[in-house]
Amino acid sequence: MDLALTEDDLAFRDEVRAFLDENLSDDLQEASRLTTGPFAEFQYGQRWYEKLASKGWSAPLWPAEYGGPGWTAIQRYIFDIECAAAGAPVPLVMGTRMVGPVLMHFGTPEQKQKYLPRILSGEDVWCQGYSEPGSGSDLASLKTRAVRDGDHYVVNGSKIWTTFAQHANRMFCLVRTSTEGKAQEGISFILIDDFKAPGITVDPIITMAGDHEVNQVFFEDLRVPVENLVGEENKGWTVAKYLLEFERGGDTYSPGLHASIRHLKAVAASEPGGGGEPLIQDPVFARRVAEAEAEIMALEVTEKKVMCEVAEGKTPGAAGSIMKVCGSESLQKTAELTAEAVAYYGAPHQKQARTVGSNVQPIGPDHALTALPRHLNHRAASIYAGSNEIQRNIVAKLVLGL
Structure with a gap:
């Protein structure tokens, strides 16, 4: 593991610093300073994300073939160090750090073409539908059901602690499509395209800090096209574990x-x-x-x-x-x-x-x-x-x- 800075790395560091000097306005720095959670207040985090997207830097982990900057490991670390030192706000990264890598690995060509460019640009804002009341870290016990009805799944259930669901227009979601066999074997990974559709209710949860950061989301007879299934039906546990590796270690x-x-x-x-x-x-x-x-x-x-x-x-x-x-x-x-x-x-x-x-x-x-x-x-x-x-x-x- 050789992490010594080369001349190219030093030049890249200077480029990052110049970008921060030019684009990191006083109100964005203030938003970062006043942030109490993992992500900046949405409007400021999204503004910063769009500035990064205009530079081609919104998805530091993505390879160049999918529109990412194709940075080396040390370049990504330099970028993180400089942003933290300058007080840049942290935007919501559910799209770039979680569902994006999943689509690159498990998605169909059509899914990649549809979703990845919109993640990069910030046009789509994603939230995560994993935890449920009574399930928490025990994802295998989730109860939100998705029943096949022709070319749609009909989804009923609830997700909780859903970060920034009040701002999202899409969700990646774990649902139960079968009750047979081991609990992990009946889970599927689906994409919910229209998060404002009938059948979805978002209720705020105010944290001890007094912030509206998380929510509880209810599904009532929500229809999701079968083409929004990622990977195989009932094999979503494999997809979920892959995503969690990036959530925890990416x-x-x-x-x-x-x-x-x-x-x-x-x-x-x-x-x-x-x-x-x-x-x-x-x-x-x-x-x-x-x-x-x-x-x-x-x-x-x-x-x-x-x-x-x-x-x-x-x-x-x-x-x-x-x-x-x-x-x-x-x-x-x-x-x-x-x-x-x-x-x-x-x-x-x-x-x-x-x-x-x-x-x-x-x-x-x-x-x-x-x-x-x-x-x-x-x-x-x-x-x-x-x-x-x-x-x-x-x-x-x-x-x-x-």
Whole structure:
């Protein structure tokens, strides 16, 4: 694994920095700074996505044959590092990071032609229909049914924790098409084209942070063309596992985590410790920050190794589960330390002050505005994309042979 920057890599880094300087406006940076969840507020994330699309950079993981930039592993990492350092908003990536790679691998030529260009341009906004009430990480127990009726499936059931479903016009969805045999054998992977069609209801779920980020989606006699089946009927478990490898391991945590550590150190340097000295000088707190940073550095090495393997055509495999566990727990740790550093200034609920362009004067220092909401939001990080308990079971089975 050779990750030393070549002259071409340095030139690419300069190109990325120039693009960020030219296109990353003040309001987009503010939207990123005020973000408490994994994705920026939709209107700002989508604006940034469209800027990236105009440059041909909206799908960093895609090969050139499908319209992606065809970057090397180190170029993708440089891009992530520079975006995180500049404070670029994180757009919704359900299309580029999840359903896009699935269509490249399992989709028909017609499906690729129909969907992939619209994902790249941002014309389509996708959401994920996996988790259900009572199922969660146990996808094999899902109960949403799709019954064949001529050239359509009739879908009934419910999905939950559906991120940004209120903005989506399409969904990739796991449904039960058979109740025979093992639970995994009766699942199919379908694409729902018109997310505003009759038969679909989206109910908001407001998080502890006070944000409308997730939803519950209900299907009542929704008709989906059979041609929207991806892969074989009743073989959707294979498709679902392939997607989850990219959801867990196709992204990188460490660039954003390095930015979070820098922010945490700045906050701790400006907040007082128990003796009146800056909190960062408190030996106990400083040790906890150092431990968190060391874990992020270790994660970075794993991510770089996986990126090189993906560049060679391999899938993340069990390494995706390792990265998901380490990344989500580091995310929670840095958020908890930041909330602890701001202390009582994190207590006020200041939703209006967290709006881009707001003239509401925040209570306490600016860096306290998002500390507690971000900490609360990140409690879900060890649950979504498959709980960390599930990830450890995967590692135990596939890596340790237990």
